[in-house]
Amino acid sequence: MAKYVGMTRWGIIGLVMLGTIINYLTRSTLSVAAPTMMVALHMTEKNYGVITSVFQFGIMLQPIAGYILDIVKLKLGLALFAVAWGLITMAHALAGNWQGLALLRGLQGFAEGIAQPGGLKVVAEWFPARERGFASGIYNIGASVGSMLAPPLVAWAILQYNWQAAFIISGGLALVWAALWYVCYQSPDRHKRLSAAEHDYIKAGQESQLEPRAQRPSPLRIMRQRNFWGMAIARFLADPTWGTLVFWVPLYLSSVRGFDLKHIALFAWLPFAAADLGCLFGPALALWIQNMGVSLINARRWAFTIGACMMTCVPFVGYVASPYMAIALLCVGAFAHQTLSVNVITLASDLFPRGEVATVAGMVGTAANLGALLISLAIGLLVAKIGYAPFFILIGGLDLVGAAVLWILVKPGPASAEAGA
Numbered sequence: 001m002a003k004y005v006g007m008t009r010w011g012i013i014g015l016v017m018l019g020t021i022i023n024y025l026t027r028s029t030l031s032v033a034a035p036t037m038m039v040a041l042h043m044t045e046k047n048y049g050v051i052t053s054v055f056q057f058g059i060m061l062q063p064i065a066g067y068i069l070d071i072v073k074l075k076l077g078l079a080l081f082a083v084a085w086g087l088i089t090m091a092h093a094l095a096g097n098w099q100g101l102a103l104l105r106g107l108q109g110f111a112e113g114i115a116q117p118g119g120l121k122v123v124a125e126w127f128p129a130r131e132r133g134f135a136s137g138i139y140n141i142g143a144s145v146g147s148m149l150a151p152p153l154v155a156w157a158i159l160q161y162n163w164q165a166a167f168i169i170s171g172g173l174a175l176v177w178a179a180l181w182y183v184c185y186q187s188p189d190r191h192k193r194l195s196a197a198e199h200d201y202i203k204a205g206q207e208s209q210l211e212p213r214a215q216r217p218s219p220l221r222i223m224r225q226r227n228f229w230g231m232a233i234a235r236f237l238a239d240p241t242w243g244t245l246v247f248w249v250p251l252y253l254s255s256v257r258g259f260d261l262k263h264i265a266l267f268a269w270l271p272f273a274a275a276d277l278g279c280l281f282g283p284a285l286a287l288w289i290q291n292m293g294v295s296l297i298n299a300r301r302w303a304f305t306i307g308a309c310m311m312t313c314v315p316f317v318g319y320v321a322s323p324y325m326a327i328a329l330l331c332v333g334a335f336a337h338q339t340l341s342v343n344v345i346t347l348a349s350d351l352f353p354r355g356e357v358a359t360v361a362g363m364v365g366t367a368a369n370l371g372a373l374l375i376s377l378a379i380g381l382l383v384a385k386i387g388y389a390p391f392f393i394l395i396g397g398l399d400l401v402g403a404a405v406l407w408i409l410v411k412p413g414p415a416s417a418e419a420g421a
Contacts, residue, residue, distance in 0.1 A: 006198030008191060009126045013135050015184060016122050019082060019177050020142025021149070023115045024246075026089040026170045027055070027108065028150035030101075031247045032264065033163045035254045037101075040163065045251075047098040049380010052247045054102045056373030058109020059365065063219060065110065066117035066362025070355060074125070078118045079182040085111035086174030093164035109369075115143075116345065116365050117358040124349040124357040126188055128205020129296070133283030136346040141279045144338060147246055148272035155265035222360055227351045230409030234304070234344050235368035237402035241311070241337045241395045243372030245271055248379055249330065252388050257323040267327055271334035278338030282307065286343055296350060297412035300343040304406055307340030308399035315396040318389025333396070340399060344406065351410075 030037070034048060043051075069077040088108045095101040119139040127135045150170075157166035188194055188202060222228050250268050253259040259267065282303055290299040314333040317326045345361070352360045379391055 005201040006195045008194045008198055009131075009135075009188075009202060010138075012122060012126050012185070013138050015181060016119050016139045017142040017145075019078065019181060020115055020119060020139050021146040022082075022142075022170070022173045022177050023085065023112050024143045024146025025149050025153070026085060026146075026167075026174055027112050028147045028246055029089070029154050029166050029170045030055075030092070030105070031250045032150050032154035032268065033158060033166055034251050035261065035264075036158055036163050041095070041098050041101065043098045045383055046380050048251070049377055049383075051098060051102045051105050052243075052376040052380070053373045055105040055109040055247075056243065056369045056376060058106040058111075059113040059369040060373065061110045062113040062117060062362035062365035062369070063359065064362070065114045066121075066358035066360075066365075067219075069114060069117055069121060069358040074118065074121060074187070075182065075185045078114065078185075079178045081111050081114040081118070082174050082178035082181065086171045086178065089171030089174060090168050092167040092171075113362070113365060113369070117361040120345065120349055120361040121354075121358040123346070124354040126202060128202055129350065130205055132349050133286050133300070133343070133346050134280075136349070137279045137283040137342045140338065140342050140345065141276050143242075144272040144275035144279060144334070148269040148276070151250065151268040152265045155261050158261065219359065219363060222352075222356065222363060226409045226411060227347075228360065228363065230406050231344055231347050231351075231364045232367035233405045233409070234402035235341075235364055236371040237398040237405070238337065238341055238344065239368035239372045240375035240398065241314070241333065242341070243369075243376050244379070244391065244395055245275075245330070245334055245337075247376055248388075253323070253327075256388060257326065259323070267324075270327055271330045274331035275334035275338040278307070278335040279342050281335070282339040282342040283346070285339065295412060297347070297410060300347055300350070301403070301406045301410065303343045304340040304399075305403040307336045307338075307343075308403040310336035310339065311396055311399045313396070315393040317392040318387065337399075340403075344402075347410070351412075 030051075037043065038048060065081065072080075085108055088104055088111055092101065092104050095104060120136065123132050123135045123139070153170070154166040157163075157169055186192070188199060249271065250264050253264055253268060285306065286299040286303040289302050290296060294302065311333055313329050313336075317329045317333070320326050320329065348360045348364060349357050375391065375395070379388070383391075
């Protein structure tokens, strides 16, 4: 029987998951409120496409956010960024036109871009290699849960009060989490409730070659590594799916499938519930594959590939007659996306030193959000002319290309090939 070492690390990742829930709730508030705001602020679909693209551009500055986090550390860094995105979200209530809204979205994108670098840095510091996949899956559940909570919460706020109230409520939650994080978090070496047995268990399970270096990570040195480009290109191809789900599906259900705000509240959360299951299935699949004798990195690549194959159902969303069948296909796509996404995100903590993880995750996040920016801009410019169907076809096939890139470019290191999932 395995020796019990403690559960403090799981409490820490639970706190990170709560922050991720609020992060994605605040960023998803706009998409649910969009049908109402487009009328109130006299926005077109092209204007909305620009607004969502500006947000993605802000998130593309993740390398700066990640670099700041590697310097100021997790306790202060995540608290400051959460305060920033909370206040900016609340300021959305003051927007009087789409141009002002676009400016606020850009600022919010930069502040909220800390979610992945921060979460992955916590995983790298608090978990042995064997548990990193599940830890990443747990905090990534927050992305799905936050997006899932947005439709009913925002619809309730709009129906009960107005669209401005939706932003004030969600932004206020971010301020509460920032205070909670700052009060509760300490590093593994300083945490008073972390037992010596659990501390030793964490340290013993971390790869020696991933120990932090004394010298700060150089972005140019990181960019010279093929492992970085393997992850970056794969996420560039994968993240347009998530951008479409978060920013465009509520508008698609409204404009194409004829859903009103109440129906959006009832059904738009379902793909994100399926995505929650994908967050858990992805690391479980990688662990099962590894238990068959496959190395850690190859297990993650196989899990990504299986998720990419499941994504091939998404092209049919635009062609099925029933809106409920379309939602069902979107649910399968969301499940498949998170299955592959959580594995490629976790690769950064498997392949790079812990002192560089936030910087690497931020740089990979830039590529990911560039993909989401381009798809959002393209939908905004072209959806009135060609509809949504071509975009569902596109995102349904991109992940197969991403899987090929992972197999060709990523090269496992000696320790990562032997470590547990």
